[in-house]
Amino acid sequence: MTNERDMNDVDELVSATYRELADERAPEHLNRAVLRLAAAGGAKPRAGAGWISAWMKPVAWAATIALSLAIFLEFSELPTGVSRQDVIQPAAEAVLQDVAPTATPDLEEKLKGADVDAITTAAPGAKLPSARKQMLREESVGTTEARSRVSDDAYMPARSNNFVAEELASVPLGVAAASLEKKEADSAADCDATARLTPASWLACIKELRAAGDNEAAEREQKAFADEFPAEFAEFEANK
Amino acid sequence: MAACREATATDAGAAKPALCTSAKLTYAPLMGHIPEDSALMLRYKDGDTAAFETLYRRHNDALYRYLLRLCRNSAAAEDVFQDVWGKIINARSSYRPTAKFTTFMYRVAHNCFIDHIRRNKRHANSMELEPELHADPSELPDTIVERSLARERLNLALQDLPDEQRDVFLLHEEAGLNLDQIASVTGSNRETAKSRLRYAVNKLRAAIEEPQ
Numbered sequence: 001m002t003n004e005r006d007m008n009d010v011d012e013l014v015s016a017t018y019r020e021l022a023d024e025r026a027p028e029h030l031n032r033a034v035l036r037l038a039a040a041g042g043a044k045p046r047a048g049a050g051w052i053s054a055w056m057k058p059v060a061w062a063a064t065i066a067l068s069l070a071i072f073l074e075f076s077e078l079p080t081g082v083s084r085q086d087v088i089q090p091a092a093e094a095v096l097q098d099v100a101p102t103a104t105p106d107l108e109e110k111l112k113g114a115d116v117d118a119i120t121t122a123a124p125g126a127k128l129p130s131a132r133k134q135m136l137r138e139e140s141v142g143t144t145e146a147r148s149r150v151s152d153d154a155y156m157p158a159r160s161n162n163f164v165a166e167e168l169a170s171v172p173l174g175v176a177a178a179s180l181e182k183k184e185a186d187s188a189a190d191c192d193a194t195a196r197l198t199p200a201s202w203l204a205c206i207k208e209l210r211a212a213g214d215n216e217a218a219e220r221e222q223k224a225f226a227d228e229f230p231a232e233f234a235e236f237e238a239n240k
Numbered sequence: 241m242a243a244c245r246e247a248t249a250t251d252a253g254a255a256k257p258a259l260c261t262s263a264k265l266t267y268a269p270l271m272g273h274i275p276e277d278s279a280l281m282l283r284y285k286d287g288d289t290a291a292f293e294t295l296y297r298r299h300n301d302a303l304y305r306y307l308l309r310l311c312r313n314s315a316a317a318e319d320v321f322q323d324v325w326g327k328i329i330n331a332r333s334s335y336r337p338t339a340k341f342t343t344f345m346y347r348v349a350h351n352c353f354i355d356h357i358r359r360n361k362r363h364a365n366s367m368e369l370e371p372e373l374h375a376d377p378s379e380l381p382d383t384i385v386e387r388s389l390a391r392e393r394l395n396l397a398l399q400d401l402p403d404e405q406r407d408v409f410l411l412h413e414e415a416g417l418n419l420d421q422i423a424s425v426t427g428s429n430r431e432t433a434k435s436r437l438r439y440a441v442n443k444l445r446a447a448i449e450e451p452q
Contacts (some may be wrong), residue, residue: 014444018413021391026304030318033299034325038284038292041329055271 190217197234199225277341285332296325299342303349306414309330310353310407314398322357324349339424347425350407356402390448397447405440408433 191205202225209218226233275283275291277298281290303324307317327348335344398406404426411422423433 011441011445013448014441015413017387017390017394017445017448018398020387021395022305022309022414024308026300026306026321027318030304030321031296031300033322034296035293037326038321038329039289041263041332163368180332 190214191221196224196228199229202229203232203236272393278337281332281335281341282337285335292329293343299345302414304346306346306410307349307353309398309410309414310403311356316356316360320352323352325355327352335363340416340421343417343421343424346411346417350411350425393447394444397444401440401443405436405443408436409440409444412437 040117084128110191131217190209191202194201196202202221205220206225207213209221244370263417277295279296280291284295284349304317304321307324308314311317311320324345328345331348337361398409400408406427411417411425415421415425417425419430419433419437422437426433428436
């Protein structure tokens, strides 16, 4: 009723004049455009299409992001010019070649189970450098840290290719490269680490080298022996 | 008359005599056959494009005139017109017939016009609509000349109205909305809408009656 009264407020003359004035119609091109838009948008979506499109987008985005991140991480780990594989593979091969033949099961048992003092008493007069004694103690205690140390691999039992490769993979590239260089230097020595364990075994090794005619190697080993065990070397020279 | 129309629509099925008998005979069959705007929109929501076309043909010209007078520029009116229908089409999936469809449609149109003003601050200076009268008054009878001059004056006065008053007047004349619906569309209260409408009508009447 209130609206009715309000409607009467609008002047009939104004309304009629406006009606005469306002005779425009929507242009036909607009009508066609809107109806075309309505026809395009009015098609009922197929059943199931809604929920598929609902989760396809997030999945596609997540996959794209994950892939980009993986590629980025892959490239960011590689130093320029040197690939990780180039360093690890030769290092692993060098370690395997050096360790596997020397570390026999007997030696492993001996190193793992025996007390350091027992070893020294078993070989009277034998003296071990303090660093080596420490290494043997660690071995006998069986600490993981000592086992995984790459520089101590001469004291470690032979292990599978995979184990060595995994250990090297966990070592930074610089350390692995240094280890590789050390392996190459060690491979030049003719008396292996086992032979160098005690003065007696080392001297026996030197004698064997001389007997085999490899005097150059024998000299080299003898020099190393003199540096490591000066007293025994002096006694050896005196008894010669 | 409107009250009579409402009464006949409600009592269309009843056989008892009423004061508005002739009106009843005129409107009752129409109300029975013509689907409601909201029903058409719901059918369009379900994929019935023909229902949308019926709805569109019912309102396109009035909406176009509303926007043409509001924008005072045919190019801008066409842009806003397409924008409005695009929004209605996009809103079909969330459409709920909680209000009269025309109220919904003109609210969308009003908001699109406000956006257009914000995008183009110079709209007030882009008045393009030409006065309608081009005939030579000496060649026409006096009454026709007078009516043509009145239309021209009304057109000019309409363009001179403040945006808010012109909006309210057009919503009343073109959309046929009542004060409550106008208030709902424009986001104002009923008294404000009523005041604006009265100011607009008074100015337009003065312009029609007193030649400048």
